[in-house]
Amino acid sequence: MSHGYTGKILVADLTAGTVAVEEKGDAWYRTHMGGAAAGMDYVLREVPAGADPLGPENVLTFFGDKKVQTMTIGRAGENLVKYACPVTYTSRAPGRTGTGAVMGSKKLKSIVVRGTGKVTPHDPESLKKLTQWGAKNVRVNVAMAGLQKYGTAETVMAQQSVGGLPTRNWDSGVFAEAEQISGERMYETMTLKNDTCYACAVRCKRVVQVENLGVEGRYGGPEYENLATLGSYCLVSDLERVALVNQMCNKEGMDPIALGATIGWAMDAFDKGEITLEDTGGLALPWGDADLMVQLAEMVAAREGFGDVLAEGMEGASKRLGGRGA
Numbered sequence: 001m002s003h004g005y006t007g008k009i010l011v012a013d014l015t016a017g018t019v020a021v022e023e024k025g026d027a028w029y030r031t032h033m034g035g036a037a038a039g040m041d042y043v044l045r046e047v048p049a050g051a052d053p054l055g056p057e058n059v060l061t062f063f064g065d066k067k068v069q070t071m072t073i074g075r076a077g078e079n080l081v082k083y084a085c086p087v088t089y090t091s092r093a094p095g096r097t098g099t100g101a102v103m104g105s106k107k108l109k110s111i112v113v114r115g116t117g118k119v120t121p122h123d124p125e126s127l128k129k130l131t132q133w134g135a136k137n138v139r140v141n142v143a144m145a146g147l148q149k150y151g152t153a154e155t156v157m158a159q160q161s162v163g164g165l166p167t168r169n170w171d172s173g174v175f176a177e178a179e180q181i182s183g184e185r186m187y188e189t190m191t192l193k194n195d196t197c198y199a200c201a202v203r204c205k206r207v208v209q210v211e212n213l214g215v216e217g218r219y220g221g222p223e224y225e226n227l228a229t230l231g232s233y234c235l236v237s238d239l240e241r242v243a244l245v246n247q248m249c250n251k252e253g254m255d256p257i258a259l260g261a262t263i264g265w266a267m268d269a270f271d272k273g274e275i276t277l278e279d280t281g282g283l284a285l286p287w288g289d290a291d292l293m294v295q296l297a298e299m300v301a302a303r304e305g306f307g308d309v310l311a312e313g314m315e316g317a318s319k320r321l322g323g324r325g326a
């Protein structure tokens with residue numbers, strides 16, 4: 001068996017209700033290095049071309065370390081919101097691709113994994129030296145200082161300075177109120193402490209709290225991408241409500257990047273008159289309305305009213321509206 005793997009892959013058939021262990025040979029691990037390649041091998045072999053992502057032919061693959069404990073979908077996954085995602089530790093999610101909706105389509109609420117086997121490295125001594133060197137040097141590396149202090153949110157002002165901050169449904173790369181949703185502002189006003197992924201010395205994760213809105217530290221804090229899509233993308237400069245929607249996404253199991261981008265698309269289409277009050281059930285969608293953002297996040301998770309349309313993502317929503325806003 002190649003080093004770095006346990007050599008066991010658990011295969012669950014949810015239709016038959018069976019679980020089996022597959023053991024691949026050394027050659028397979030050498031030609032499918034890393035979790036992404038191993039998972040893709042299963043997808044390419046098992047899923048027929050053109051399969052419905054939410055149909056029974058699709059498969060789910062998870063290749064991670066034994067630290068993964070519980071992965072759960074929320075209301076968004078149960079309601080098949082197209083950008084639903086499972087969440088672990090209340091603040092970590094493999095987002096973007098709608099994995100939560102796939103789990104929801106299979107009526108799979110949670111996955112719990114507990115690893116007991118050992119993974120043996122090829123050269124334990126060298127690995128130990130390398131990790132010790134990393135722990136000591138990454139922390140004091142000047143290139144990491146901003147990431148450690150502000151998290152990925154430091155990127156807001158960096159992108160703003162080069163005209164690359166997605167603004168007004170990407171109509172612009174500069175947001176006049178960028179400072180209000182910046183990593184610096186988050187650090188000064190709501191950051192409780194840093195958090196980290198397993199054994200990482202960088203510690204770029206944020207833990208934020210906004211007492212008056214019920215934003216709790218256990219749901220983490222917004223990353224750069226979430227600040228951009230829930231913020232500048234929609235001309236929203238209310239950092240507290242961006243943090244609240246970020247928390248709602250972690251609670252409901254929803255990708256905040258896709259949510260913010262879809263809302264930004266809808267605000268743009270509404271502004272241009274391509275979608276109207278008739279389409280939205282009487283709900284106006286003005287740019288920059290932070291309370292509306294909170295309301296829409298709830299409506300999408302529940303697939304309620306116009307939220308049911310936005311739950312399809314911007315392409316699906318446009319199709320539902322007869323191609324408008326495309």
Ligand code: SF4
Pocket residue numbers: 195196197200201202203204205
């Ligand atoms: S491993 Fe986690 S904590 Fe470390 S840099 Fe990456 S995202 Fe940040």
